[in-house]
Amino acid sequence: MFQAVPGGFSTAVIAFAGASTGLLPGDHGFHVHEFGDLSNRRLGAGLQYNLFISPHGGQDDPPPSTHVGDLGNIMTPVSPSLYFASGPTTFVIHDSFVTFTGNRGIVERAIVVHEKKDDLGRGRDAESRRTGNAGARIACG
Template sequence: MTATEMLLFASLVFIPMATCSGPMVRVPRARALIYRAVTGGNPSTAIGVLDLTERNGVVTIIGSVDGLPPGQHGFHVHEFGDVGNGCLAAGNHFNPLRSDHGSPVNSPSRRHVGDLGNIMTPVNDSTLIDIQDSLIAFTGTRGIVGRAFAIHANVDDLGTGGNEGSRTTGNAGSRLACGIIGYVMPGND
């Protein structure tokens, strides 16, 4: 090994080790493959991927979904990790605190845990998702791992519609797509 190669090796191996301020901490990760809803059946072709991390009490959801119609779509966590029957098998919005439907900026007493607001699909482009939420969690009463995301046909009125549909679903309409949230095996990034 030449002196230059040794210097390069040292800079790649030893300097990063020397600059670490403590033990490396693994951030819990989860992922959901998003599938188009198939009425009466189970989906088979993924149209998107959402990656989730949880750090300091905040879950971050980042990813993209293809093939949705342009416009706003309600985006929620539903109670069951089942994507069958047009995503209806995912059940209702995840609501362990038994609150009315609302906006993700509302207090926990004024929103479902699974209320994540709206996502925007531009004309002829992918839907990009980048959400941070401090009410959902990976585990515990508010845990979403093992449940399902659902993307709805309509804009979510965030509980402001003044009717029963608004208080339960935000009048977000039918389910266009869904995906089960599961842990990512460490090292499978």
């Protein structure tokens, strides 16, 4: 699915699909970070990928008024089992702003799951406009 837009951004759609276990129930920020370095407790990944030096936003915000790496949230359900706090997290996120290569490319960058819900830059504080108040990095790949 690719369409060149004269003078604009391409409309190729990339799907992020995944599954995880062990996350706490609720929403978790899901972002592309600057580097593919997963060392130092995931801090080697750098900041959220922000090619245009834009404020934090959501997938529905028009480019370039959001970070390239802003992919919203994934949701972990409450487990129906008495033995586990949460059920398995499965997700598919479609995005037409990131690409595999070029200046919006995500190859060799980390994908990070955060501990809290991403507020999509709608909060009233500076951290909301920088990271969406998504909190610590709890998983990556």
